[in-house]
Amino acid sequence: MFFNSLTFAVFLPIVFILYWFVFKRHLKAQNIFLLIVSYVFYGWWDYRFLSLILLSTLIDFYIGSALKKEESSKKRKWLLATSLLFNLGVLGFFKYANFFIESWVDAWSILGVQMHTSTLQIILPVGISFYTFQTLSYTIDVYRKKMEPTSSFIQFATYVAFFPQLVAGPIERASHLLPQFKKPRVFDFETAKSGLHLIIWGLFQKIVIADSCATYVNAIFNNYEGMNSLSLLLGAVYFALQIYGDFAGYSNIAIGVARLLGFDLMRNFNYPYFSRDIAEFWRRWHISLSTWFRDYLYIPLGGSRGSKRQQIRNVFIIFIVSGFWHGANWTFVVWGALNAFYFLPVLLLKQNRKNLDVAGKGTLVSTGKEMIQIIITFALTCIAWIFFRSASIKDSFYYLERMFTNLEFKKQYLNIERHSIEMVLLIAGFLFVEWLWREKETPLSGKFDMIKVITTILLIIVLGVFSEHQSFIYFQF
Structure with a gap:
């Protein structure tokens, strides 16, 4: 179901x-x-x-x-x-x-x-x-x-x-979670309301963002041999937004449904694409899995203690195992290893606990330095996602080769009867909204705002008609 x-x-x-x-x-x-x-x-x-x-x-x-x-x-x-x-x-x-x-x-x-x-x-x-x-x-x-x-x-x-x-x-x-089944649950209106907000926003992330992106992602990745650099770049960005909207959307719905029933589940995503380094990204992406591997694998191995060689070994073990957990394909192993390479400089320079708060906290616009860090981290993440999405390692490298060597930045016809400009505007609007409310659980959190809620529901209904119904990506894992 x-x-x-x-x-x-x-x-x-x-x-x-x-x-x-x-x-x-x-x-x-x-x-x-x-x-x-x-x-x-x-x-x-x-x-x-x-x-x-x-x-x-x-x-x-x-x-x-x-x-x-x-x-x-x-x-x-x-x-x-x-x-x-x-x-x-x-x-x-x-x-x-x-x-x-x-x-x-x-x-x-x-x-x-x-x-x-x-x-x-x-x-x-x-x-x-x-x-x-x-x-x-x-x-x-x-x-x-x-x-x-x-x-x-x-x-x-x-x-x-x-x-x-x-x-x-x-x-x-x-x-x-287990102790919550041992004590009586009392219905709380505010908790239920926050649960509904999470469900609505999760459906928006899934139906409007993820499923809309999926149409473009499939068209580009399935025909990457004939795509120019602009299309391949957009394909990588679209997939980054697809997998985020898909999985964060599922998590938000799950947490919201649990709250309707009087249960508290841990937060699983915390605006990961606004991270300033890869360590911060992994503190904000799939938090329940990251902390599981930290507590039951990374720390027992020695964590960041011990010699530099042991630290490097531990980082590669946890990321490669994490990649292999995602699926039975060498592409996932390479994806994990690539993230390990990203993480190592931050760890060895002892900068992995540097960015613990949100970027630009309390301000509308962050500093130029932080914005550059966010863009670089997002770009590195998108490159890694290409391995995650591709059918084989060979396809991944050929995709990257064409993206960096084709150097043709012209709009291409994708044969999917969709308008690329409108899609770019939708993604930009989504990221802007999330940036504005990045200090909140979701853009719908807090005091009840009828206009925001109704607008989101209408967008789900109207734009959802134009997105192809897709099963959740992480169901295959």
């Missing part, structure tokens, strides 16, 4: 009414209801994979209970290893089995040995990367004795399957 579908537009009001008016007085009934509707939400895509979520839930729930009772350090490590092997094994099978088979065959073909094999007919379960990391955070934190395991299977199962963020995050820590 998609957030931008008519099915969800019917599903959410029904859930909201039953949740607050029928099950309000009974916490356990509320949690059971949420668990059921979460399974319905996920099963709407493919009910067969509900068994996978249930199995992961059962294993990590009982491992958490066993870790609480077990005092032996050796046995506790075996319990943690069981959770890691199961969760990462399932993730590896469904997401990477074909990738490793194809890479193995390609490696032998380079040596002149032709191997005859076939890939497996594997369907990638939607959201598996997200709920797998969510359950892992629970067992790891219980193992580290940073939290007490829950004794309620219903609460834990609802935490794992909570439908607003089930298929594309934010990746919630058990220490933050």
Whole structure:
């Protein structure tokens, strides 16, 4: 079930009414209801994979209970290893089995040995990367004795399957979300209002920005061999805005829906394209994943402590693993490695904690220095996104080669019956609005403004008609 579908537009009001008016007085009934509707939400895509979520839930729930009772350090490590092997094994099978088979065959073909094999007919379960990391955070934190395991299977199962963020995050820590299932929720109008604002703005980011950009991105990337430098440059910028509008839009809708139900989810995006260096970008982009890798991989490896060689090693490990998490293609690995190269100078010069506040805080126009830093950071990010979007590494390099060597900056016909100038103006207007409200959660946050809300809804309806309906990009991860 998609957030931008008519099915969800019917599903959410029904859930909201039953949740607050029928099950309000009974916490356990509320949690059971949420668990059921979460399974319905996920099963709407493919009910067969509900068994996978249930199995992961059962294993990590009982491992958490066993870790609480077990005092032996050796046995506790075996319990943690069981959770890691199961969760990462399932993730590896469904997401990477074909990738490793194809890479193995390609490696032998380079040596002149032709191997005859076939890939497996594997369907990638939607959201598996997200709920797998969510359950892992629970067992790891219980193992580290940073939290007490829950004794309620219903609460834990609802935490794992909570439908607003089930298929594309934010990746919630058990220490933050799980306790919210243990205490009664009280409807708060202001919280619900902020949730509606997030939903509306998220739909705008997805339907108006991301889906509109997608039309141009597909036309340019699918025909990049015949595109000039201007078109290829626009294609890279459009994809940067597409993936931002798509994923930030999903996250905002998820957080907004959770607030309607009385839950608080962590912020996942914080105006990343206004970052002044790559370290700041990664503090503002996909925050739940960045902090997950920081806490469960980067810091255990030593983080920024130790020798320069160890610091460099740790940076490359975390970024390459992050790239590989996104998909089974070498393009994602290169994308991660490229971001590691971007990050290294900032880290080695000890400038990675320099820009902790918003650019130009309290002012309409930032300094010239900061604007140049923002433009450079955005440009570097766009170059990295080309690898993320391209079908192969070869395509990525050829795309970049044509973009920097063609040097023809003329408007081209894209055969998509769209007007490029209007698209550029739409993107410019979107960035300007986000810049004005960059110190707020969204441009709709704060005191209720009927004009802003109605204008945004009208834009969704009017401009949404001209954008092609697209599934969320991160559903494939």
